[in-house]
Amino acid sequence: MRAALMTISNTADVSSRFARSTTRRGVGLSTLDLLEAEAIHIIREVVAEFERPVLLFSGGKDSVVVLHLATKAFFPGRVPFPVLHVDTGHNFPEVLAFRDETVARLGIRLEVARVQDYIDDGRLNERADGTRNPLQTQPLLDAIAAGRHDAVFGGARRDEDKARAKERIISLRDEFGQWDPRNQRPELWALYNGRHTPGQHVRAFPISNWTELDVWRYIEREAIALPPLYYAHEREVYARDGMWRATGEFSPIRAGETLERRVVRYRTVGDMSCTGAVESDAADVAAVVAEVARSTVTERGATRADDRLSEAAMEDRKKDGYF
Known part of the structure; x- marks a missing residue:
């Protein structure tokens, strides 16, 4: 996959430079055009550099937008990686139905890690407050290890939370899947460092620089x-x-x-x-x-x-x- 996509990656770099140069010359690209071009460039770079990427896909708006960007990045071919959902067992039925309809329509493989399985066999215990969101971490890390995924796309954005504002677009996770906010790599001139050792992986956030309003305007534009x-x-x-x-x-x-x-x-x-x-x-x-x-x-x-x-x-x- 890496060798086959080097040409795509180089093309994306040329396209990115062209977008910046045309804007300087006054040809003009909209904010959404620039954000889309950046996100597609990131997706292509990750697929070119890593062996087994996967996209976290819950059926929520941000992961839907990232999947839409991936379909544009590789059109007319199919998205060349699977999607992964960590199912808490407490998801909205309407969202699960949408998730299944989407992957079936696009012909993408869906991997599901279920929190309920971990509760049933004793690996996790229910929380006193009833919420299962914090229980997703171990199933996620196990699914990444089982799939030997070295890059995990996510729909996180910096404007959501101050912790997410600390993230780089390509963010390293250590052998235990942990993130150290003090060990962030520089990303100057849109150069992304995906270097990692066996057992480590990266999280990649193509829409990190988007705001909630950007996401909704893009959803409107792209229908x-x-x-x-x-x-x-x-x-x-x-x-x-x-x-x-x-x-x-x-x-x-x-x-x-x-x-x-x-x-x-x-x-x-x-x-x-x-x-x-x-x-x-x-x-x-x-x-x-x-x-x-x-x-x-x-x-x-x-x-x-x-x-x-x-x-x-x-x-x-x-x-x-x-x-």
């Missing part, structure tokens, strides 16, 4: 399909920790909480036990773009209870090998 949860719909919810939580098997209502029917949408679609909705009447992508443009809080800050466990919740999980 990218998403799970319906991202758009306004009526649902039974209850208020907890400043969020609207959906009632269900994995997020039962507590004493003193009141069940209501409200029109909501989800800005992110993680584990049902820790992901909240926001009140919204944004029923289509144009309305979501306008809503996000007005927002002053990132989607994780607004709707993810697991990131509120401590001031450094995300960074602590990342050091252990989390996304």
